[in-house]
Amino acid sequence: MLGIVGIAVILVMVFGGYMLAGGKMGIILAALPFEMIMIxxxxxxxxxxxxxxxSVKQTVRDIGKVFKGPRWKLEDYRDLLCLLFELIRLARANPVALEEHIESPDSSSIFRKYPRIRQDHEAMDLICDTLRAASMNYDxxxxxxxxxxxxxDATLHHAMHSSHALQTVADALPALGIVAAVLGVIKTMGSIxxxxxxxxxxxxxxxxGTFLGVFLAYGLMGPFATRVKTVVEEDIHFYQLIREVLIANLHRHPANICIEVGRQNTPHHLRPAFSDLEAAMRELKQDAA
Known part of the structure; x- marks a missing residue:
């Protein structure tokens, strides 16, 4: 929503200011289709x-992040901590029973409680691979x-490709605008x-042409690249939380301490309240009993 508001503000301020200063939109509108085709x-x-x-498909998909924002919300972080709590408790109590969950997560009764997490292949692979390695004494x-x-690092590098691709296009747009402007000048000189x-x-x-190249670069494409980068950096905290909890588990801390380590390493605006998380874990214990 904020992305749409930002685009509207840019358009209103730029073209509204131009018209208030006495500019006429006729020339811009007449040239816009042809300049847009070229640039x-x-x-x-x-x-x-x-x-x-x-990479092209990924970038097209990631443009949606400008308007949707980060994928993971506060309730997703709470669910992730609850999921990890269940898995760690089961691993400590019955390592053999854990195998069926990490080997077949799609049919796991534990993972089915958390459909949004189960739909994310990277999160699932990270959890299952790490717990599987621990069960094989790689601990x-x-x-x-x-x-x-x-x-x-590899996950972040791959996720950042869309931002880099969009920024490269943004950097090229002013020069492409000059190309279109030069072609317009050539056309003008032919009608001297x-x-x-x-x-x-x-x-x-x-x-x-010059205006459009600069406007698209710094008014739209550059901010798009920056927003995608910001969203990717925020979403990567979700996977880092998995890392923190599972490493704490390997240090053999109690399950609730492992979860608290993850909670403390969650960004403040996404961090579940201690009391809410305690209540959720208490409920999980009661269900398991």
């Missing part, structure tokens, strides 16, 4: 040249922490014998 088409072509198909906390850190009022409109149309 937008060249930007899309350059984007396709510099990315493979999977040196320092080695596992190093492996998870490398995995987090026309009266001044005709040449004025043609020069104005050519300058729309």
């Amino acid at each position: 937008g088409g060249a930007a899309i072509g350059a984007f396709l040249i510099s990315n493979d198909m999977s 040196d906390p320092h080695q596992v922490e190093e492996v998870l850190d490398k995995r987090m 014998d026309q009266p001044p009022e005709v040449l004025g409109k043609m020069i104005g149309g050519a300058l729309v």
Whole structure:
């Protein structure tokens, strides 16, 4: 919602200010379709040249993050802590019973309680792979922490590709606007014998290219890239919470202490209240009993 409001503010302030200053939209509207074809088409072509198909699809999907915001909400962090609490308690009480849950999470009665988490393959793989490794006696906390850190870095690097791709397009747009403007000037020079009022409109149309390239770069595409980056950085906290809890588990801390470690490492605005989380875990204990 905030993204839509931001776009509306940009359009109203830029074009509203232009019109209040006495500018006329006729020249801009007349040139806009042709300039947009040149600048937008060249930007899309350059984007396709510099990315493979999977990256293109990922970037198109990630543009939605500008308007949707982060994927994980406060209740998702609470559910994640509850899920990890159940798995850790089961691993301590009956390691054999844990295997059926981590080997077949889609049919697991525990994972089914948390459908949003179960739909995220990265979170599921991270939880199941780490618990499986621990069950195979690969339980040196320092080695596992190093492996998870490398995995987090790889996940973040992959998730950031959309932001980098959008920023590259934003950086190219002003230059593409100049290209369109130069073509407009060439067209104008070919009609140098026309009266001044005709040449004025043609020069104005050519300058729309420069305006459009800069406007799209710094008014839309650049902010899009920044917003995608911000959302990705916030969502990565969800996976880092898994890391913190499972590493604490390998240090053999009590299950409730492991969960508290994760809660304390959650960003403040997404951190479940201690009392709410305690009540949720108490309910899980009662259900298990």
